[in-house]
Amino acid sequence: MREAVISPFSSVYASPRVYPLLVLGFASGLPLALVTGTLQAWATVSGVSLQNIGFLTLVGTAYTLKFLWAPLVDRYAPNFLGRRRSWMFFSQVLLGIFIMAMGMLSPSSHLGLLAAVAVIVAFLSATQDIAFDAYSTDVLRDNERAAGAALKVLGYRLAMIVSGGLALVLAGSWLGWQYTYALMGVFMMLCALATVLAPEPEVIAAAPRTLGVAVVAPLSEFFSRRGAVLILLLIVLYKLGDAFAGALSTTFLIRGAGFSTEEVGAVNKIFGLVATIVGALAGGSIMARMGLYRSLLLFGILQAVSNFGYWVLAVTPPHLYTMGMVVAIENVCGGLGTAAFVALLMALCNQQFSATQFALLSALSAVGRTYLAGPFTPPLVETFGWPQFFVFTVLIALPGLALLWFKRDDIRLLDSTDRH
Template structure:
């Protein structure tokens, strides 16, 4: 049961400060290989096609689950399985950022691309280990606060490596010395990881790499309602993803605000609201069960999208834009704190690096792929209907949450997961369909990278891989959910 006597003072405890610093180290490299690097290349007059190609660096964050089993299986010689990998990835990031600082886009574009890929790889690897570390370290009653504090550190780091880095590079230090400074700030992570406690190692690590790859899947898909929970992870923040997909375009083109006005309000009200929402969410989760927190925050983040609908149907006012952005980011921050706690609660500590990487990759599906659907919907129906639809898009996730209530409550109270019974054959076919679809998507990614590099022209095959892979994954999830519903009905009849 949640501890009802904790308060905001919990956020100032040593463990929370440690998670804040590690969250900061986790979030710092992201902008340095994306937005901030793009700004540096833009100032250096690099052509748009090349800048666009550099955006592929971010694929490391989507496919990080591919090498996460290595970090579950092997233990570095010093500091333990989790802290050892944390320090290795952080030192590698410092080396990568120092190398980026020594280069310039004008003279070393090819070398900078290689180093940027290395930094993104090390950053994604650090995320894998940090997610596993806090999952292993925190007991269920502290996961809400831990998630909130780590997300807060991550957001502060994105501000430092994003807006603050641009300001320093433009007016004071220049680009190279700014990157040197960012490399120096990574020392915060190394120092914190060196002093932090290693999680309890009583739970055994996988004995072989094969076991580290196969067992996490077998463990997760052997649970009761596993496929419904999988769909819940994809859909819980789907409404949020729709609302945010075209928000900047809507405010500038749809409502008529100046780009500078949108930027200032987003950087002030948006950031403040996200930080406040994350903190409030973490404190409230100490007083609520995981299910109630997910339901309450899910309702709030869904309803908050209506603020953009109000902007679409009323006259333009800066105050109304600020209010809509503040409320949406406040509720979204609360939902994020609860959602990260959900992902932690779903991980078996023997394979927490692999399972968290897989689950977080699935949670990014909505954010990554709703963009084309959003643009098509706006073209057909306009902004007002689009934002009403974004409210409706959040409802399926809430309904799935209610369906999975017993499973989530059992996991929070016991620290274990109820195992499924029956329908072994259909479940096996659903899992094979899922793996086949994921393989096709991976093949499509490889072909897309090869095509972007100019090695071959495989546009039709790439499109086939993406479409077939998405269709097979959708079919697999549908089949698995049908098996889960049938299994629940059998359990009720037996009871």
């Protein structure tokens, strides 16, 4: 069994297994904007047609399909740095090289080749994500999961700022596109050093004996557990109310609440980002004291209740300070819930198959946001109006909380039982 000592509230982030995840989370998030938003901006200012820019959106398909080759990451690994860090290291080095290669191509004259290199970057980035999610699942002790999840989120979001907003500023006013992408490649190479220095898991599980076992065993092992189907349903439902409330939040703030685009952009970028980071970091510290189940329950309730803030905006005249407070509270609560939820996904993974199981569970967690909140939010708003819709989002959160309470004994066991 892993050691389950409760960390002091103020020192949970000081663990040598936790703080490296900040840099490794940065490495995980850095390539995404470079093959999506930043690449689209480069193509736009280069005069590429709208149709071809739309074609570039397909570059990131690897991120949604990464569970298909996750069993390969579980089964095979170079022996250089251990089972997980080897995949991370070689992915990061290759990412650095190919990100630099993107900068040497021009969207106006080499769009096809640039898109092909971007596809390689997206594939390598998704592979890094598979290995990194598995590594963080394997290396953290039970009481460190929420803190580790919080630093992963923080590092990822900081990387999105660097490769998104900062990269556009650098490319437009200082370095140009070639040197901006070269700089991002250098950042990626430096992150590989953090992978070398990061510790190995205290318990190292043997890899699956064959590729066939790596494909089949993660599913058969998971479904052999008591109440596995209900746990999967909980993963879909836990953040469903949050997903519905956020699906058209920007549209609501502009059209429904009457704020300007500039006001919404400024508040979401400043208060939203800071509040999410605060919530995630606080979630990691609180969970070290409260444990997994009580944290999930408390943060889930706060997530649901925070949606009432949007109802307040829907029934009152627009006021910038009110919007700032509502956005801040909602993002803090969302950050709390995300930290605990990612910790739950980690706790559910068997270390032998953590790459495949985490990839599958994280894909399942997107079902509510992608296939339920996205399609059904517009007709609900059109039918009931904004105020009633946001009351409805609170009700949508209740089935997930009820199922969480029903499965409380199984979830409590994840804090004290070695599943690895």
